[in-house]
Amino acid sequence: MIRAATPADVPVIRDMIRELAEYERAADHARATEEQLHEALFGAHPAAFALLAEDGGEPLGFALWFRNFSTWTGTHGVYLEDLYVRPSARGAGHGRALLAALAGICRERGYERFEWSVLDWNEPSIGFYRSLGAEPMSGWTVYRLAGEPLRALAEEAGKTGLSGAKSNAA
Template sequence: MIREATPDDIPVILAMIGELAAYERVPEAARATEPQLREALFGPQPAAFALLAEADGAPVGFALWFRNFSTWTGTHGIYLEDLYVRPEARGGGHGKALLAALAKICTDRAYERFEWSVLDWNEPSIGFYRSIGARPMDEWTIFRLTGEELHHLADTAEANGA
């Protein structure tokens, strides 16, 4: 069963975020707190949304997503930030069900894109994504600014009167 997350799901979502970070070999990177997730998912202006996969009434996976926007198509899309299924539930169709639910949100709302990133060493996930028809955007490279570099660039905006 796939359902929208509720505020009561914050602790289990946070736990699965930690499990995902450990799987991706960066457990120290998962620093989000329950108050931060509560505000992001259920505050007055939600920044993100979450779906839960359940088996026998217990949460076994989640998808956390937000809307993006394409200037080329003039439409919103979905960016899937996290997709995670607990190891004991993998192979049970929960990941595909979560992706299908997000695809339905896209088609119901006339969003033209559904995108996400995957670590290049995560061959099981890459194979799974290809099996449902997703294709890599090989000609694109993701860039990220964080930490000192982010603050340095922000300081140049202030220096320029922004």
């Protein structure tokens, strides 16, 4: 069964995020607290959404996603931040059901793109995604600005008179 997450699910979502981070060899990077997740998923202005895969009420996996926007198509899309199925439940169709539910959201809302990233070494996931018809975006490289470089660049906004508070961002 796939269902939308509720505030009561935040602790199990946090646990599965930690499990995913361990699998991805980056446990020390998974620092989000339950309070942060609750605000992001269920606060006054949700930044993300989550679906849970369950069997008999037992949480077996989750998908955490947010809306993105394509200036080329003029439509929103879904960006899948995390997809995780617990090892004991893999191979039973839960990951596929979570992705199918997100594809259904795209169809229902007129979103034209459903995108995500996968680690280059994660061959089981790559094979699974290809079996669904997903294709890698060749010619594109993901970039990230974080930590000190992000702080340093943000300081430039103050020097130019621009700040995030003056933008039209939510």
